[in-house]
Amino acid sequence: MSEQAIEVKNLTFEYPDTEEPVLKNINFTIDYGEILGIIGPTGAGKSTLAMCVNGLVPQVIQGEIEGEIYVKGMNVHESDVAAMSEHVGFVFQEPENQLSQMTIEEEIAFGMGNLGVPRDEMLVRIKDALSQVGLEGFEERSPLALSGGQQQRLAIAAVLAMRPTIMIMDEPTSMLDPKGKNEVYDVLKNLKAYGMTGIIIDHEVERIAAYCDKVLVLDEGEVKMFGTTEEVFTEIDRLHELTLHAPQVTEFLSQYNRTFHKNAALATTIEKAVRSYESANK
Numbered sequence: 001m002s003e004q005a006i007e008v009k010n011l012t013f014e015y016p017d018t019e020e021p022v023l024k025n026i027n028f029t030i031d032y033g034e035i036l037g038i039i040g041p042t043g044a045g046k047s048t049l050a051m052c053v054n055g056l057v058p059q060v061i062q063g064e065i066e067g068e069i070y071v072k073g074m075n076v077h078e079s080d081v082a083a084m085s086e087h088v089g090f091v092f093q094e095p096e097n098q099l100s101q102m103t104i105e106e107e108i109a110f111g112m113g114n115l116g117v118p119r120d121e122m123l124v125r126i127k128d129a130l131s132q133v134g135l136e137g138f139e140e141r142s143p144l145a146l147s148g149g150q151q152q153r154l155a156i157a158a159v160l161a162m163r164p165t166i167m168i169m170d171e172p173t174s175m176l177d178p179k180g181k182n183e184v185y186d187v188l189k190n191l192k193a194y195g196m197t198g199i200i201i202d203h204e205v206e207r208i209a210a211y212c213d214k215v216l217v218l219d220e221g222e223v224k225m226f227g228t229t230e231e232v233f234t235e236i237d238r239l240h241e242l243t244l245h246a247p248q249v250t251e252f253l254s255q256y257n258r259t260f261h262k263n264a265a266l267a268t269t270i271e272k273a274v275r276s277y278e279s280a281n282k
């Protein structure tokens with residue numbers, strides 16, 4: 001097995017009708033079991049980058065590509081999209097656009113059918129996937145008779161049943177209400193506990209801070225920051241220069257240090273921030 005789950009080397013990509021590349025000399029790696037969060041302003045190239053990793057760009061959505069991408073040591077450009085779908089699952093923004101079948105069971109079976117999974121094995125995987133996303137017993141229901149959060153969990157279950165090593169999620173909760181967002185993130189937390197490797201694009205930095213191991217900041221097609229979640233989110237001035245912000249707790253601690261001449265460590269989650277604030281006050 002290759003050392004890294006994903007390796008992107010000198011990736012540059014241009015759509016046929018864009019005047020300059022939308023991705024410019026991108027380099028990063030993700031180890032097995034790591035979750036990478038990608039953040040950046042709208043139009044930065046986040047979705048395009050995610051679709052390069054599973055080969056959708058440029059094999060289905062065409063354009064001019066340079067550089068190399070390796071997934072589990074396989075060169076993505078030399079593998080077709082169908083073959084890649086065995087290794088890389090993709091969950092999109094809008095749940096209903098990913099659902100096409102009459103029942104939930106058929107919905108989950110659909111992707112597996114394309115991979116040639118035998119019927120007996122399918123039944124086992126359907127049960128397993130539904131239980132992982134908390135939709136046990138819903139097999140015969142119509143996907144349309146689900147809430148937005150449930151539909152997105154179903155879309156995740158359909159991907160999980162294909163047993164990919166890597167999951168890519170492009171703003172999977174942006175169309176959901178707060179309850180739906182929490183439902184989906186609860187599922188994602190479980191996947192992380194299982195050791196899933198993943199990429200998640202989300203504008204909500206609190207979610208990224210709580211869930212991701214590494215963060216990549218993309219702006220105008222360039223990697224502006226890349227590092228562990230702590231490394232990236234504690235560079236507050238740099239984030240502000242890029243018109244982004246750190247999680248609210250990190251912003252709070254930074255402002256607190258500045259205002260009261262304190263030296264609290266810039267934590268990125270509430271749990272760590274409480275401890276940091278307490279130590280700064282001792």
Ligand SMILES: Nc1ncnc2c1ncn2[C@@H]1O[C@H](COP(=O)(O)OP(=O)(O)OP(=O)(O)O)[C@@H](O)[C@H]1O
Binds near residue numbers: 042044046047049
């Ligand atoms: N199919 C396409 N053909 C031509 N240009 C495209 C295509 N898809 C995206 N673009 C352009 O490429 C650039 C990057 O788009 P992309 O969707 O990857 O950005 P993004 O960071 O995901 O944005 P958002 O946060 O709004 O989803 C944008 O300027 C966009 O207009």
